[in-house]
Amino acid sequence: MHDFPPSVLTRCLLICLCGGLGTFLMMPTRRQFAKPAVVFALGTGLVAFAALNLIGLGAGPAPIVSRMFFYVFGIASVLGGTLMITARDPVHSALWFAVVVLATSGLFMMAGAGFLAAGTVIVYAGAIIVTFLFVIMLAQSGGKADYDRLARQPAQASLTGFILIWSLLIVILSDPNYHGGLEGSVEPVVVNSRLIPASDLVTVRKLMPEHPGAIVLGKTLTPQLSTPDHLGKGLPAGVPAPQVAGLGSALYTTHLISSEVVGAILFVALAGAVVIATPRKSNSAA
Amino acid sequence: MLEIIGLIIKISIVVGVTQGAVAYLILVERKIAAFSQDRIGPNRVGPLGLLQPIVDGVKMFLKEDVTPNYVNKPIFILAPFLSIVTAMIGFAVVPFGPVGPNGPGLFDGPIQFQIAPGIDIGLLYIFAVGSLAVYGVILAGYSSNNKYSFLGGLRSSAQIISYEIPMGLSVLGIVLLASSLDLNTIIQWQDKNAWGIFVQPLGFFIFLICAFAETNRLPFDLPESEQELVGGFHTEYSSMKFGMFFLGEYLHVITVSFLVVILYLGGWDPPFVSLGDSGWLMAILKVGTLITKVLAMIVFVMWIRWTLPRFRYDRLMELAWKRMIPLAIGNTVVTALILQLIRR
Numbered sequence: 001m002h003d004f005p006p007s008v009l010t011r012c013l014l015i016c017l018c019g020g021l022g023t024f025l026m027m028p029t030r031r032q033f034a035k036p037a038v039v040f041a042l043g044t045g046l047v048a049f050a051a052l053n054l055i056g057l058g059a060g061p062a063p064i065v066s067r068m069f070f071y072v073f074g075i076a077s078v079l080g081g082t083l084m085i086t087a088r089d090p091v092h093s094a095l096w097f098a099v100v101v102l103a104t105s106g107l108f109m110m111a112g113a114g115f116l117a118a119g120t121v122i123v124y125a126g127a128i129i130v131t132f133l134f135v136i137m138l139a140q141s142g143g144k145a146d147y148d149r150l151a152r153q154p155a156q157a158s159l160t161g162f163i164l165i166w167s168l169l170i171v172i173l174s175d176p177n178y179h180g181g182l183e184g185s186v187e188p189v190v191v192n193s194r195l196i197p198a199s200d201l202v203t204v205r206k207l208m209p210e211h212p213g214a215i216v217l218g219k220t221l222t223p224q225l226s227t228p229d230h231l232g233k234g235l236p237a238g239v240p241a242p243q244v245a246g247l248g249s250a251l252y253t254t255h256l257i258s259s260e261v262v263g264a265i266l267f268v269a270l271a272g273a274v275v276i277a278t279p280r281k282s283n284s285a286a
Numbered sequence: 287m288l289e290i291i292g293l294i295i296k297i298s299i300v301v302g303v304t305q306g307a308v309a310y311l312i313l314v315e316r317k318i319a320a321f322s323q324d325r326i327g328p329n330r331v332g333p334l335g336l337l338q339p340i341v342d343g344v345k346m347f348l349k350e351d352v353t354p355n356y357v358n359k360p361i362f363i364l365a366p367f368l369s370i371v372t373a374m375i376g377f378a379v380v381p382f383g384p385v386g387p388n389g390p391g392l393f394d395g396p397i398q399f400q401i402a403p404g405i406d407i408g409l410l411y412i413f414a415v416g417s418l419a420v421y422g423v424i425l426a427g428y429s430s431n432n433k434y435s436f437l438g439g440l441r442s443s444a445q446i447i448s449y450e451i452p453m454g455l456s457v458l459g460i461v462l463l464a465s466s467l468d469l470n471t472i473i474q475w476q477d478k479n480a481w482g483i484f485v486q487p488l489g490f491f492i493f494l495i496c497a498f499a500e501t502n503r504l505p506f507d508l509p510e511s512e513q514e515l516v517g518g519f520h521t522e523y524s525s526m527k528f529g530m531f532f533l534g535e536y537l538h539v540i541t542v543s544f545l546v547v548i549l550y551l552g553g554w555d556p557p558f559v560s561l562g563d564s565g566w567l568m569a570i571l572k573v574g575t576l577i578t579k580v581l582a583m584i585v586f587v588m589w590i591r592w593t594l595p596r597f598r599y600d601r602l603m604e605l606a607w608k609r610m611i612p613l614a615i616g617n618t619v620v621t622a623l624i625l626q627l628i629r630r
Contacts, residue, residue: 118410126417137428
């Protein structure tokens with residue numbers, strides 16, 4: 001655990017309070033479908049303020065192009081998330097959800113987790129959200145229903161959501177591998193995933209921001225190239241192709257039992273879906 | 287900085303060439319259609335009708351853009367853009383020629399004939415992007431607020447989602463053989479060993495059929511079957527918005543042809559000849575081979591259109607779920623088994 005400077009803690013609290021209140025104000029409620037424009041604008045302002053502060057909390061990757069993409073994806077995911085919750089038309093909500101998924105995949109890609117990015121897009125954007133769209137469109141044939149347009153318990157939902165965000169912020173900021181938020185004087189280190197053999201870890205010396213001048217030894221991953229660094233050139237010789245092969249070998253050696261169990265559960269679910277979906281001939285004939 | 291400029295130049299070349307190619311593909315399509323029906327085809331504008339695409343493009347821009355007032359406007363406008371964008375961004379990982387450390391040098395380092403070389407998950411990326419193509423169609427159908435459009439959109443989404451599954455399964459065989467998802471590695475494997483079509487004939491046929499289905503072309507053009515659904519999902523679209531759907535469809539044909547050539551027809555590897563690794567001449571020959579194969583593939587796609595009638599909808603679904611998925615799974619299992627036996 002780091003000792004937080006009080007300013008960081010205050011800032012986290014401010015972000016969560018403003019964000020929560022703003023989101024609450026922006027959500028459609030039971031009493032009035034169309035909120036007064038002032039309330040809506042106030043909510044938007046608060047959310048924007050919180051989002052800007054959140055961006056200021058982290059320092060993106062160093063190369064300018066990577067940093068640009070990082071901010072574009074980050075802002076798109078935060079904005080998309082807010083709009084997904086506050087949109088009145090469920091189809092728009094589903095589309096904003098797709099934006100969130102795509103932006104998040106972009107962030108995964110930048111962190112070097114390409115397989116995760118592609119998987120997320122294929123599963124969520126390509127299949128699940130399309131299914132949502134199907135259901136929403138077919139269920140809405142008689143015009144838009146009230147229950148589709150209003151939020152059930154906006155106050156409770158905002159409170160819970162932003163308490164979760166607050167705890168996540170604190171956990172992320174107190175992770176010793178995370179350096180972006182605190183002063184930003186240390187070279188950011190690429191840490192993507194935990195599914196990595198110990199042989200890939202190297203010992204590095206790093207500066208700790210809160211103890212100027214002190215050098216601490218730490219374990220970290222072998223520095224990998226971030227995607228934009230080799231965009232123009234291709235991988236230099238000797239750098240092993242990461243990701244898919246590593247993930248596969250980890251899944252089928254260390255985590256063999258878990259993946260087999262997951263596979264079995266999915267197979268059972270598939271069989272169940274087929275059984276449920278098949279029309280029963282005996283009933284219809286009778 | 288130089289890299290970024292190079293990247294922007296590459297992207298501009300790819301976008302420009304493909305968009306220009308689409309215009310002429312439409313002419314090629316019309317010529318082939320005319321040939322199949324014993325007509326002459328467009329021959330009035332310019333020699334052999336070669337200026338026809340330009341005139342068509344101008345016409346597309348100058349037509350009145352009608353937006354009916356019962357549509358869901360933001361989504362109605364968004365849909366055609368999505369259709370083009372999802373067809374375009376797949377090109378980011380498609381190699382147009384040799385990629386590697388031995389390419390012809392320019393400035394500081396070898397030229398890579400690919401927008402984003404060294405992407406380890408190239409094939410997965412293409413499938414991820416391909417799975418987004420359904421958005422343009424389904425949103426167009428929904429936002430038009432018209433029964434025919436909506437039915438067309440629903441059919442098309444069901445079709446695209448269904449055919450994605452055998453498509454993804456069918457490439458697993460070649461991926462196992464080349465033991466990589468990177469398109470360059472797959473081409474190099476084929477260069478060293480044998481073309482995908484010879485070692486994975488079943489995978490090739492399944493992939494080809496799914497490719498036709500994904501591009502919404504005959505015999506799989508149910509989303510826009512004129513006789514039943516007027517124009518399908520783009521019934522309400524006019525002028526350039528319709529043009530964008532058209533463009534998206536042809537871009538899809540180009541992407542899919544590239545994929546078939548790269549995965550199963552050896553990519554830049556010409557038959558019977560082995561090309562060297564370095565130098566400008568070899569690079570140009572390789573690019574030429576690849577483009578020739580892709581053009582042949584596109585002509586094949588257009589030729590098929592006049593050879594087979596359209597499927598009935600339930601037959602289409604049966605073909606995907608009951609025939610092709612089991613076959614594709616079987617293909618994967620057999621390939622894995624043989625590989626394992628050989629390796630021992």
